[in-house]
Amino acid sequence: MKDVRDAQMLGRNTEGKLVRRPISPFMLGTAYKAQMSSMTSITHRITGCALGGGAVLLTLWLVCAASGDNAFSMIQAFLGSWIGILVLIGFTAALFYHFLNGIRHLGWDAGMGFELDTMHRTGWSVVAGTAVLTVLFWVIGFLVW
Amino acid sequence: MNNIDRDPTVHIMRSQLGRARGLGAAKAGVHHWWAQRLTAAALLPLALYFVISVIILDHATREQVAAYLGEPSREVRC
Numbered sequence: 001m002k003d004v005r006d007a008q009m010l011g012r013n014t015e016g017k018l019v020r021r022p023i024s025p026f027m028l029g030t031a032y033k034a035q036m037s038s039m040t041s042i043t044h045r046i047t048g049c050a051l052g053g054g055a056v057l058l059t060l061w062l063v064c065a066a067s068g069d070n071a072f073s074m075i076q077a078f079l080g081s082w083i084g085i086l087v088l089i090g091f092t093a094a095l096f097y098h099f100l101n102g103i104r105h106l107g108w109d110a111g112m113g114f115e116l117d118t119m120h121r122t123g124w125s126v127v128a129g130t131a132v133l134t135v136l137f138w139v140i141g142f143l144v145w
Numbered sequence: 146m147n148n149i150d151r152d153p154t155v156h157i158m159r160s161q162l163g164r165a166r167g168l169g170a171a172k173a174g175v176h177h178w179w180a181q182r183l184t185a186a187a188l189l190p191l192a193l194y195f196v197i198s199v200i201i202l203d204h205a206t207r208e209q210v211a212a213y214l215g216e217p218s219r220e221v222r223c
Contacts, residue, residue, distance in 0.1 A: 004164060073207075099188075141200060
């Protein structure tokens with residue numbers, strides 16, 4: 001026994017034999033099927049981290065805008081390339097998802113929306129809203145403006 | 146845990162209480178919770194402002210970007 005916490009894992013089976021008690025499987029893997037609650041939760045965290053990276057990119061863009069035409073045209077060229085556009089599409093999708101699901105979280109913090117059917121409805125609304133807002137944003141960005 | 150059946154004794158003198166003592170609440174939980182809710186709620190209008198700003202600055206020259214960001218009322222963004 002190496003860790004004191006192992007003592008809490010000890011149990012006896014029906015024959016009185018000392019055994020290590022079973023533990024539930026790790027959250028990732030094949031043990032659990034995908035659920036609205038777990039999927040929206042993990043996506044909220046992933047998009048949150050991605051937005052941290054997006055904030056660094058935004059800061060870089062601001063620094064370039066502040067330093068001069070040379071730096072600014074460089075970052076504009078990068079952001080305008082296909083890989084830059086791809087990154088920006090990911091950024092906006094992450095932003096809209098985190099924005100909408102964040103409202104959901106604030107509702108939960110206030111004690112609202114815990115019923116299963118409500119949770120599924122708001123979850124799908126967040127997914128659909130993210131898609132609609134992202135497409136809308138890029139339609140405005142590319143075509144209308 | 147291999148020889149668990151031969152040796153069921155837990156050879157650790159320290160009690161569970163002794164291990165857990167001093168690891169209690171930091172007494173700052175409520176403040177942190179409120180700070181998180183408040184900044185989250187504040188980000189709702191600010192995020193929309195950011196998105197609208199990006200749309201406005203689409204195809205803008207550096208001078209236009211600098212002028213837009215240079216307005217004192219937009220200090221909140223940076």
